[in-house]
Amino acid sequence: MKVLVAITGASGFPLAVKTLKELGKKEIERHLIVSKNAHKVREQETELTSEQIEQLCEHYYKPDAIHTSICSGSYPINAMIIVPCSMNTLAKIAGGIEDNAITRAAGVNIKQERKVILVPRETPLHLAALKNMVKAKQQGCSIVPPMLAHHTKPKTIENSENFVIGKILELLGIEHTLYQEWNVKK
Numbered sequence: 001m002k003v004l005v006a007i008t009g010a011s012g013f014p015l016a017v018k019t020l021k022e023l024g025k026k027e028i029e030r031h032l033i034v035s036k037n038a039h040k041v042r043e044q045e046t047e048l049t050s051e052q053i054e055q056l057c058e059h060y061y062k063p064d065a066i067h068t069s070i071c072s073g074s075y076p077i078n079a080m081i082i083v084p085c086s087m088n089t090l091a092k093i094a095g096g097i098e099d100n101a102i103t104r105a106a107g108v109n110i111k112q113e114r115k116v117i118l119v120p121r122e123t124p125l126h127l128a129a130l131k132n133m134v135k136a137k138q139q140g141c142s143i144v145p146p147m148l149a150h151h152t153k154p155k156t157i158e159n160s161e162n163f164v165i166g167k168i169l170e171l172l173g174i175e176h177t178l179y180q181e182w183n184v185k186k
Contacts, residue, residue, distance in 0.1 A: 002029040003172070004070055004080040004109070005057070006102040009037025010121040012084030013045040015146060018165050019083050020056040026174055031070055031077065032057035033101050037086070063101050071104040073112045079172055080109045084121035084146070087129050093118070094135035106141075116141045117171055119164070142171050152179045 003023055007016040016038075023030050032054070034042075039050060054060045061068050069075045082089060082102065089102060093116075098104040109116045118141050122129060133143050146164040154160045159179070166178035 001079075001172075002031065002077045004031040004033070004077050004105055006033045006035070006080065006082045006089075006105065007038040007042075007053075008035045008082060008084060008086040008089045008102060009041055010084040010086040011041060011045065012119070012121040012146060013038065013042045015119065015121075015161055015164060016083045017046065017048065017053070017056065018161055019081060019168060022165055022169065022176070022178070024056065026169075028174075029059075030057035031059040031061065033061045033063055033070070033105065035063045035086075035089075035100070035102060061101055065101050066098075066104045068101060071101055071108055073108045077109065077114065079115035079117065080105060081117045081119070081168060082106065083117075083119040083168070085118040087120065087122050087132070090118060090120050090129065090132045090136060093141065094132035094139075110139050110141065113140065115172065117144055117168055118142070119144050119146055119168070121146060144168055144171070149179070151182055 005020055020030055061070055092103045093106045098107040106116055137143055144167050149163045152163050162178035166176050169176045
């Protein structure tokens with residue numbers, strides 16, 4: 001399996017790092033695009049360098065490389081995950097604007113009817129953001145906001161992150177043990 005991960009300039013860079021690591025544990029070929037604004041967020045939210053992020057994937061692409069192979073429908077990729085997905089990127093995908101490698105790759109994967117998973121990270125949400133999520137969903141994207149799940153009894157931020165990453169993996173049909181499934185006893 002080949003998965004493209006895109007990281008945009010919304011808060012939540014650690015979610016992207018954990019997603020890349022979990023995909024690596026499953027021996028999934030990882031392709032990566034990191035936006036310029038995401039690098040600014042990386043500096044605020046992690047101690048990782050851009051070189052360390054590039055080491056979390058097998059293939060790395062520059063965000064302005066709109067003509068690269070990953071931006072072509074003929075390139076064999078199975079799915080795309082945008083984690084975190086900024087409201088700007090969400091709006092462009094919802095509106096069909098393909099002005100960088102991330103939005104071009106998203107448009108191509110939607111066109112090819114491949115799995116596209118968006119992890120929008122903003123709160124509270126304004127009406128335009130909600131409408132853009134609906135438009136993206138209507139185009140075939142899966143929307144996975146990083147929301148809390150108390151039934152998993154999280155004790156740490158990592159426990160909460162595991163829930164979100166688990167949901168992403170489930171959409172890709174990948175088994176995991178990141179959290180316990182809902183289990184109501186009768």
